[in-house]
Amino acid sequence: MPIASDTLNLNAVLVAVSAASRVAGRAAAERGSLADLLKDDRSPVTVADLAVQVAITAGMRAAGVPHADRLVGEEGSDSLDAGGSKMLEQIIRLAGEALVDADLPSAAPTREAEVRELLDAGGLDPAAEGRDVFWSLDPIDGTKGFLRGQQFALALGLVEGDSPVVGFLGCPHLPLEVAEDYGTADSTGSIYAGVVGEGARAGGTDATAMASLTPIAVSPTPPDGRVRVCLSYEKAHGDQDRTSAALEATGVSTTPIRIDSQCKYAMVASGRADLYLRLAREGYREKSWDHAAGCAVVRAAGGVVESATGEPLRIAGRWVDAPGGIVVRTPSVEVPAH
Incomplete structure (x- = not known):
């Protein structure tokens, strides 16, 4: 219940x-x-x-x-x-x-x-x-x-x-x-x-x-059709090649906003960004405390938080279950699986 x-x-x-x-x-x-x-x-x-x-x-x-x-x-x-x-x-x-x-x-x-x-x-x-x-x-x-x-x-x-x-x-x-x-x-x-x-x-x-x-609430549609994206300030936190490919496939042409922390979730939840990608390096597993709060805030604001393969993000105790990494988006933005 x-x-x-x-x-x-x-x-x-x-x-x-x-x-x-x-x-x-x-x-x-x-x-x-x-x-x-x-x-x-x-x-x-x-x-x-x-x-x-x-x-x-x-x-x-x-x-x-x-x-x-x-x-x-x-x-x-x-x-x-x-x-x-x-x-x-x-x-x-x-x-x-x-x-x-x-x-x-x-x-x-x-x-x-x-x-x-x-x-x-x-x-x-x-x-x-x-x-x-x-x-x-x-x-x-x-x-x-x-x-x-x-x-x-x-x-x-x-x-x-x-x-x-x-x-x-x-x-x-x-x-x-x-x-x-x-x-x-x-x-x-x-x-x-x-x-x-x-x-x-x-x-x-x-x-x-x-x-x-x-x-x-999350932005219903990207302003002027241009997807605003947030990425980690620290490039070592993700697979940069996969991230670049996913952004290209999504049609992102804007300069990414690079900031630290779950502030990126706040940006999406408040409608100031339409997409946040954190595509994992091979063998890396995310910790639950790095995503649980932000995930709840974005979902409460009407956004989507899912794995790179399109499955809802799930918490497994002290870890995150998100194959391939994490995609945070407004529902109007579709990201091809990468």
Whole structure:
């Protein structure tokens, strides 16, 4: 039986995401003084990644959000071992700021053991544990964009079975309106929320109630028939030859908008892009936290999220089931299988 959205305390989730997004934006401004390191897979992790995951986990628990104990998070406490006391102090400070902003000061951790427990709470493996409803969190999606002072997103999605059904995207550097250059940081940022079957909404990062957000929808048809496409800023994230071939077959003639993170999902959901392609390199498998929230927001806005072979994107625990990669589009844009 589908989850009833009015039982999920989504206003509390929005408050937590908004507060953590504001703190992440402030952290980006002081990123030169924050600790960061490389994980075993050579991807970067910063204090902001860890602090946001701690704040969201603690905030949802304190607010009594359903299924808050079922979390798939990107980060774990192992990063603390390499980061040392400086990283721990900064995590406690930033997470505390977010929870104070969310009016949940008593939920703020003050000790290392509390921080470790909150980080490791995201280690759920739904496939192994038989959990059919869970939250999927990428605290700072697009960490390289964060480190460059460009686009990044806080991405939180609720998965039911293998389908993302609720999504929140906090985008501290992404403007709400059409912009000439999305590579620069907007001073206010934006937030996106979607419930599949009920619609999607957007507003500023000061939002505290779902009803205060403005309804959004994908573009019904590309303006002047010219498909606007979003691609990853980091070209290593996909197969460039397959991507070029797919764009040519689709008739795309516009210059791609290259930005980091699930901000690309927000662009499609808000009608500022018509297509986002992420065609996978051979042997690469996408993680659920990189797509669950964005998928829900786009689907709620009337868009399509599918595999490169035309099958609906599905979440398989900590992984994504999308053969050949991911296609995000407005329904009027057809992409030949590649």
